[in-house]
Amino acid sequence: MNQNEAPSSQGFDAWISYFEANLARHDRLDALIPWDSVSTLPAPHIAAVARSLQRFELGESGDGTGLLSKARRRHDREYDAALRLFVAEEQKHSALFGAALSRFGAERLTAHWSDGIFVVLRRMMGLRTEVALFLIVETVAMEYFVALKHCADPVVQGVARRILTDEVEHVRFQIDQLRLGFASTPRPARVLAASLAWVLAVGTATALAIDHGPAMRVCGLNPVTFWHRALRHFGRALPLAFRLNRDETPLGPSMDPSAERLGRVGRVPARV
Ligand SMILES: [Fe+2]
Ligand SMILES: [Fe+2]
Secondary structure: OOOOOOOOOOOHHHHHHHHHHHHHHHHHHHOOOOOOOOOOOOHHHHHHHHHHHHHHHHHOOOOOHHHHHHHHOOOOHHHHHHHHHHHHHHHHHHHHHHHHHHHOOOOOOOOOHHHHHHHHHHHHOOHHHHHHHHHHHHHHHHHHHHHHOOOOOHHHHHHHHHHHHHHHHHHHHHHHHHHHHOOOOOHHHHHHHHHHHHHHHHHHHHHHHHHOHHHHHHOOOOHHHHHHHHHHHHHHHHHHHOOOOOOOOOOOOOOOHHHOOOOOOOOOOOOO
16 A cells, blocks of 8 residues: 555445446446437427426536545545446436537526536635535435426436436435544534535525426426425435534445345435
């Protein structure tokens, strides 16, 4: 071991195995998406859903350069490898959203205010804050992906189902990273960080409810209901991520991709 290398991060070998095994599962699920099917959505509904997917396509398209370079300063090869595999999964989500946009004849965005704010915040902050931002966005967006799964378009359904199962595990992955990052942080600082994260989560849920409200309605989800459920998801993750409970063990993945057992879709951590 290099003298600058930190001790191996407990639990991240399990994440590497999970992400690697998930590649074959992705191929199986992607093959089930009926790309050639004709959409039965009326044109105004297609416009609302496409407008929403454009923002997610852009938001998940980053190459993770900043995140990965911050992580490399930890000198932990196992953690770096798991993080690289996570970034690759997000890029595949972006590609799936992009393919759905092409089917609807909608262009990909090159910029949007919501993505711009997220990118600026990520660049300004350290690794823990960037991971916390991922946790906020992923927990808050979870209920929206559940709604997309019930959209009347079969491709949107297939893409949402495929991405949702990844996102449930991503939330657990962010929690494990934050638990590691906050391992030696005093409780008052963790409580303060958790409070700030809660404020950001409220802002993110509000922005999503407003910006993606039309697409939510198309998929049968009231934006106010979304807002409440989004914050409930984040509220479940919060005490785990910021070590506000006494449990020291990493969550690890809840799904074995090679056995095709699916995790609890739409629910955040399995163990509180
Ligand atoms: Fe994603
Ligand atoms: Fe994710």
